[in-house]
Amino acid sequence: LQLGSQxxxxxxxxxxxxxxxxxxxxxxxxxxxxxxxxxxxxxERGLVLPGEFIQLAEESGIILKIGEWTLREACRWSTxxxxxxxxxxxxxxxxxxxxxxxxxxxxxxxVARALKETGLPPQLLELEITESTAMQQTDLTxxxxxxxxxxxxxxxxxxxxTGYSSLSYLRRFPVDKVKIDxxxxxxxxxxxxxxxxxxxxxxLAHALQIRVVxxxxxxxxxxxxxxxxGCDFIQxxxxxHPADADSAAEDYV
Numbered sequence: 224l225q226l227g228s229q230x231x232x233x234x235x236x237x238x239x240x241x242x243x244x245x246x247x248x249x250x251x252x253x254x255x256x257x258x259x260x261x262x263x264x265x266x267e268r269g270l271v272l273p274g275e276f277i278q279l280a281e282e283s284g285i286i287l288k289i290g291e292w293t294l295r296e297a298c299r300w301s302t303x304x305x306x307x308x309x310x311x312x313x314x315x316x317x318x319x320x321x322x323x324x325x326x327x328x329x330x331x332x333x334v335a336r337a338l339k340e341t342g343l344p345p346q347l348l349e350l351e352i353t354e355s356t357a358m359q360q361t362d363l364t365x366x367x368x369x370x371x372x373x374x375x376x377x378x379x380x381x382x383x384x385t386g387y388s389s390l391s392y393l394r395r396f397p398v399d400k401v402k403i404d405x406x407x408x409x410x411x412x413x414x415x416x417x418x419x420x421x422x423x424x425x426x427l428a429h430a431l432q433i434r435v436v437x438x439x440x441x442x443x444x445x446x447x448x449x450x451x452x453g454c455d456f457i458q459x460x461x462x463x464h465p466a467d468a469d470s471a472a473e474d475y476v
Contacts, residue, residue, distance in 0.1 A: 345375030405439025
C-alpha cells in the first residue's frame with residue numbers, strides 16, 4: 224500500500240525515467256533500434272527496476288499514466304537522437320505496452336497524439352506486446368493491431384515462445400517482429416533442444432515475412448549460433464546494457 228501511494232506521487236513528481244538498451248543488427252553489427260525501459264528514481268530506495276513496481280502499477284491502474292508518459296518521452300528522445308544520427312535516417316524506438324494499456328480503447332488515439340506532438344515518423348516507433356497479452360482476446364487483439372498498423376507503426380511480439388500462441392494467429396496478426404524470450408537463449412549453443420527450438424522459430428518467422436530479435440544475449444557463442452541460424456537482431460549485455468538517456472545518446476551519436 225505504501226509503495227502504491229508513493230508510485231502515484233512519483234508520476235506527478237517526475238521521479239520516473241527511461242533507460243535505453245540497444246538492439247543490434249547481426250549482419251552489420253550496427254545499432255538498429257533502442258528499447259525504452261522504465262525506471263523509478265525513488266528518493267529513498269534509489270533506482271527501482273520495473274519488476275518491483277510495474278505489476279503494482281498494472282493492478283492499480285497507474286500503468287495507463289506511466290504508459291502514456293513512457294511513450295511520449297521515448298518518442299521525444301528518439302526524435303532528438305535521430306536528428307543527429309549517422310545517416311540522418313532516424314532511430315527506431317521500441318516501447319512496451321502493458322496488457323491494461325493494450326486493452327485501452329483510447330490506445331490508438333494516444334499513440335497518434337504522441338507521434339504528432341513529438342514529430343517522430345510513425346515507422347520509427349515499434350510497439351511491443353507480450354505473447355500472453357496478444358492471446359487473451361484474439362479478435363480484439365487483431366482489431367487493435369490493425370488500428371495501430373494503420374498509423375504506420377511497427378508491431379513486435381515480446382517474450383515469444385512463452386505464451387502458448389497458436390501459429391494460425393501469428394499468421395493473422397500484422398506483426399513485424401517476434402522477440403525470442405531469453406529463457407530459450409540462455410543455454411545456447413550447448414543445449415541442443417533449445418537450439419532446435421530457436422532455429423525453428425527463426426525459420427517459421429522468416430517464412431511469414433517476420434523478422435526475429437533474440438533477447439538476453441550475453442556471450443559470443445550465443446551470438447555466433449544465432450547468426451548461423453539466420454536471426455536478424457540481438458539484444459542483451461553482450462551488445463549493450465540499459466543506459467540513461469544521456470549516456471545512450473552519447474554512445475549512439
